[in-house]
Amino acid sequence: MSEQPADPQQEKDSPSLLHRVESHILGAAIVALVLLAAWQIIRRALFNEAWIHADGLIRQSVLWLAVLGALAATGRRKHIAIELDPKADQRPWAAWKSRLVSLISAAFCATLAWYGWRLVELERDGGMELLPGLPMWCSLLILPIGFGLMALRFGWQSIVAAKAETP
Amino acid sequence: AQTLKIATVAPEGSLWMTEMRASAERAEQATEGRVKIKFYPGGVMGNDATVLRKIKLGQLHGGALTGSELGGLSKNAQLYGLPFLFDDPAEIKPIRQQFDQYIRHDLNKAGYAVLSMTGVGFAYLMSSDDVGSREALEGRKIWVPQNDVIAERTFRAGGVSPIPLALPDVFTGLQTGLIDTVANTTSGAIALQWHSKMRRLLDLPLSYILGYVVIDQRAWNKISEADQQATLQAFAQGSDRIESENRRSDASALDALKQLGVQVVQPSESERDRWRTVGREVVDALIAESRLDGEVIGKLRAELQRRRQG
Amino acid sequence: MIWAWLGLLLAALLGVPLFVLIGAAAMIGFHQLDYDLTLVAVEFQRLGQLPGLEAIPLFAFAGTLLGQSEAPKRLLAVVQAWLGWLPGGVAIVALCVCALFTAFTGASGVTIVALGGLLYPALVGAGYSRQFTLGLLTAGGSLGLLFAPSLPLILYGFVAGQLGTDPPTTVEDLFIAGIVPGLLMVAALSVLAVWRGLQRPQTRSRFELAEGLSSLRKAAWELPLPVLVLSSIYAGWVAASEAAALTALYVLVVLVLIRREMKLPRLLDAAADSVRLIGAILVVLGMALALSNWLIDQEVPSRLFEWISARIESPWVFLLLLNLFLLAVGMLLDIFSAIVILVPLLMPVAAGFGIHPVHLGIILLANLQLGYFTPPVGMNLFIASYRFDAPVTTLVRASWPFFLVLLGCVLLITWWSTLSLFAIG
Ligand code: NA
Numbered sequence: 001m002s003e004q005p006a007d008p009q010q011e012k013d014s015p016s017l018l019h020r021v022e023s024h025i026l027g028a029a030i031v032a033l034v035l036l037a038a039w040q041i042i043r044r045a046l047f048n049e050a051w052i053h054a055d056g057l058i059r060q061s062v063l064w065l066a067v068l069g070a071l072a073a074t075g076r077r078k079h080i081a082i083e084l085d086p087k088a089d090q091r092p093w094a095a096w097k098s099r100l101v102s103l104i105s106a107a108f109c110a111t112l113a114w115y116g117w118r119l120v121e122l123e124r125d126g127g128m129e130l131l132p133g134l135p136m137w138c139s140l141l142i143l144p145i146g147f148g149l150m151a152l153r154f155g156w157q158s159i160v161a162a163k164a165e166t167p
Numbered sequence: 168a169q170t171l172k173i174a175t176v177a178p179e180g181s182l183w184m185t186e187m188r189a190s191a192e193r194a195e196q197a198t199e200g201r202v203k204i205k206f207y208p209g210g211v212m213g214n215d216a217t218v219l220r221k222i223k224l225g226q227l228h229g230g231a232l233t234g235s236e237l238g239g240l241s242k243n244a245q246l247y248g249l250p251f252l253f254d255d256p257a258e259i260k261p262i263r264q265q266f267d268q269y270i271r272h273d274l275n276k277a278g279y280a281v282l283s284m285t286g287v288g289f290a291y292l293m294s295s296d297d298v299g300s301r302e303a304l305e306g307r308k309i310w311v312p313q314n315d316v317i318a319e320r321t322f323r324a325g326g327v328s329p330i331p332l333a334l335p336d337v338f339t340g341l342q343t344g345l346i347d348t349v350a351n352t353t354s355g356a357i358a359l360q361w362h363s364k365m366r367r368l369l370d371l372p373l374s375y376i377l378g379y380v381v382i383d384q385r386a387w388n389k390i391s392e393a394d395q396q397a398t399l400q401a402f403a404q405g406s407d408r409i410e411s412e413n414r415r416s417d418a419s420a421l422d423a424l425k426q427l428g429v430q431v432v433q434p435s436e437s438e439r440d441r442w443r444t445v446g447r448e449v450v451d452a453l454i455a456e457s458r459l460d461g462e463v464i465g466k467l468r469a470e471l472q473r474r475r476q477g
Numbered sequence: 478m479i480w481a482w483l484g485l486l487l488a489a490l491l492g493v494p495l496f497v498l499i500g501a502a503a504m505i506g507f508h509q510l511d512y513d514l515t516l517v518a519v520e521f522q523r524l525g526q527l528p529g530l531e532a533i534p535l536f537a538f539a540g541t542l543l544g545q546s547e548a549p550k551r552l553l554a555v556v557q558a559w560l561g562w563l564p565g566g567v568a569i570v571a572l573c574v575c576a577l578f579t580a581f582t583g584a585s586g587v588t589i590v591a592l593g594g595l596l597y598p599a600l601v602g603a604g605y606s607r608q609f610t611l612g613l614l615t616a617g618g619s620l621g622l623l624f625a626p627s628l629p630l631i632l633y634g635f636v637a638g639q640l641g642t643d644p645p646t647t648v649e650d651l652f653i654a655g656i657v658p659g660l661l662m663v664a665a666l667s668v669l670a671v672w673r674g675l676q677r678p679q680t681r682s683r684f685e686l687a688e689g690l691s692s693l694r695k696a697a698w699e700l701p702l703p704v705l706v707l708s709s710i711y712a713g714w715v716a717a718s719e720a721a722a723l724t725a726l727y728v729l730v731v732l733v734l735i736r737r738e739m740k741l742p743r744l745l746d747a748a749a750d751s752v753r754l755i756g757a758i759l760v761v762l763g764m765a766l767a768l769s770n771w772l773i774d775q776e777v778p779s780r781l782f783e784w785i786s787a788r789i790e791s792p793w794v795f796l797l798l799l800n801l802f803l804l805a806v807g808m809l810l811d812i813f814s815a816i817v818i819l820v821p822l823l824m825p826v827a828a829g830f831g832i833h834p835v836h837l838g839i840i841l842l843a844n845l846q847l848g849y850f851t852p853p854v855g856m857n858l859f860i861a862s863y864r865f866d867a868p869v870t871t872l873v874r875a876s877w878p879f880f881l882v883l884l885g886c887v888l889l890i891t892w893w894s895t896l897s898l899f900a901i902g
């Protein structure tokens with residue numbers, strides 16, 4: 001019995017270069033958010049100053065973190081799911097079921113990536129600005145790109161089966 | 168029958184929503200049910216950017232939005248909201264009769280029919296501390312809505328520290344002293360329950376708040392001309408009622424504030440001039456960045472000048 | 478179209494990720510109305526607009542960093558040294574921490590994400606079973622919603638204030654009215670914890686001052702965190718919504734610069750772990766926005782309420798049906814939409830039965846709090862399932878005693894208005 005919580009992130013499979021690079025990008029992204037939010041507080045507390053665009057940027061970064069995090073969670077096969085069968089892993093058809101699940105997820109993500117692209121096009125046609133000079137559609141590009149990559153990842157997982165999970 | 172789905176951040180039960188619903192009913196009766204209007208109040212459809220996207224996609228047909236929220240669609244939507252433009256609340260009525268057409272024209276060009284333009288009232292600076300002079304204002308911390316660039320630049324230029332916060336943080340921010348000054352109509356301040364901390368009100372109209380109901384022209388043009396006129400008339404009636412009711416409730420809110428101990432501060436003539444200059448310079452800078460329409464603003468300024476002299 | 482829904486049901490039985498199920502349901506729903514499906518993307522991008530949502534990534538970051546450092550051991554040592562003698566002591570501390578945290582974050586699953594990594598080892602280390610611990614943390618996730626300055630309480634005050642209720646509703650009155658019902662819930666769960674603690678006497682220890690002081694010294698950098706954050710808010714240095722940013726900064730500075738427990742690569746790894754956690758949760762939340770929007774567009778809550786209110790004869794029946802209705806809505810809608818949509822519907826009917834508007838607010842929030850972990854679709858069940866890597870079915874089993882205790886509290890709060898109203902004019 002370990003004292004640590006059964007933390008889904010603690011079991012680290014042999015990190016490939018891709019996963020390592022991805023980890024560092026994700027880590028840098030959230031640290032940047034912390035520093036931006038903290039900078040806003042410190043500037044205000046010490047110098048009575050605030051950057052009017054900081055809050056909009058902080059909020060938009062939540063969307064980015066959501067999509068990037070979901071993409072990374074896909075890579076580790078760690079999405080929230082309801083498994084009704086407690087012995088699902090031990091069934092003979094487990095690998096095929098997992099492929100089918102990945103295929104359905106890939107189809108959904110591809111569809112959403114397409115509609116994300118439609119949203120970007122809609123926004124390019126007379127939309128708003130995120131920062132002065134930076135149009136909002138640039139930020140919304142995360143939807144087609146993120147869900148597109150997620151579709152590829154799920155698609156790949158529907159071809160190669162999951163490594164046998166250790167209990 | 169054409170059903171128009173309109174989103175707004177105004178909460179159910181507010182004067183605005185009550186009158187809008189009454190206007191919708193009048194429109195439905197006058198058109199014998201050919202025009203039906205459905206409201207989604209309380210911001211449940213999302214913020215202004217999201218509502219505008221949903222209008223483009225056809226889920227919604229219109230929105231009740233403020234001038235600053237329509238700023239991205241029309242350079243003139245914020246015309247009356249420009250800082251320290253008016254000296255006296257009485258100036259607004261004749262000006263609107265002359266200049267509303269420019270705003271309507273702008274919004275039509277952007278693809279929207281204007282169902283109504285309704286004056287909410289004048290915003291004033293209210294504070295828990297002194298706001299009467301430049302020196303006093305230097306110590307104040309004034310709330311500005313996040314992304315409200317005009318307000319932010321104006322207060323910065325006027326020597327007050329603008330503190331951008333989300334609306335839900337304003338109430339607690341006033342309680343804890345994170346901010347001590349807000350700009351709003353008197354009845355707005357009471358409705359948001361900000362008044363308990365207020366001690367001073369600067370008697371200088373800051374900006375005129377205007378609420379628009381805009382409808383996507385694709386949906387609007389499906390309605391026959393006669394029905395359009397009947398609908399416009401129903402909403403114009405509602406608009407008039409809201410405006411007169413707002414004037415009354417602003418006046419009674421001011422009385423209520425005075426009874427709570429709020430002191431109405433008269434700024435000196437030089438302080439008035441200072442704020443007017445600040446307002447003009449900020450607007451000029453925004454015109455130079457082509458975020459506002461210099462031609463129409465020039466006409467408006469000339470007209471105000473003419474009336475003040477005449 | 479029936480085939481699309483059947484296909485979705487099949488996908489659900491296969492165990493397809495929740496965000497795919499919810500998103501696909503929204504797509505099918507919008508498609509049936511002939512709407513442009515770009516709406517699903519529009520709803521999802523609202524994740525970048527919701528005020529206060531940045532608290533989820535910021536607290537998740539702080540919680541993951543603390544959880545992967547030596548901080549849980551240090552904090553557990555403090556709690557065991559000072560409260561090890563008290564049966565249920567550790568669990569009571571955990572409940573109070575959860576309630577305090579939710580009061581400031583507004584309960585959107587943040588509590589479980591941020592505190593799970595700290596409280597889970599503390600509770601298991603104190604001898605509680607995994608089952609009990611999971612149940613406590615799932616229930617604790619929305620505990621504290623009734624305490625000031627919780628955002629849902631303020632929002633209710635604002636929405637009800639606009640309706641011109643008689644007597645008028647003020648936020649201050651709600652803050653006061655929430656205290657006793659909120660304490661009742663904390664106390665009831667504490668009793669459950671003490672009862673469990675008494676069943677395991679072997680884990681109790683004697684208090685020793687030297688050990689107590691040394692544990693405090695060792696945790697000298699972690700313990701002041703809540704005091705620092707709360708006093709910064711009350712001193713007016715930061716907004717309540719910025720508590721998350723301040724916490725994240727403090728944790729970063731303490732672990733990386735002061736204690737030097739985390740070198741840069743380990744910091745980035747831990748941070749990346751937190752982003753995966755955030756992504757898995759927010760992607761579900763984003764799809765839930767789309768499904769909620771479909772419900773709102775079709776006016777499902779109003780129709781359901783009309784159906785119910787046509788079948789009421791007495792205030793008691795009204796309150797019972799209200800409880801059931803709110804539980805259902807609490808599972809399906811986010812709490813802010815629920816308040817904005819429901820309060821105008823409920824207020825006139827409640828007024829007709831002579832229910833005080835402030836009491837109605839407490840009833841509403843108490844029910845929505847329970848809705849967060851009502852099986853089968855309460856959001857906190859899924860968040861806890863992910864955070865603790867346990868099947869949802871396990872969490873439902875683990876949290877039902879807590880659910881029943883809180884359900885009892887909610888019924889008491891609903892039917893005994895004095896609990897809420899005795900201190901207001
Ligand atoms: Na909690």
Ligand code: NA
Nearest residue numbers: 807808810811
């Ligand atoms: Na909910």
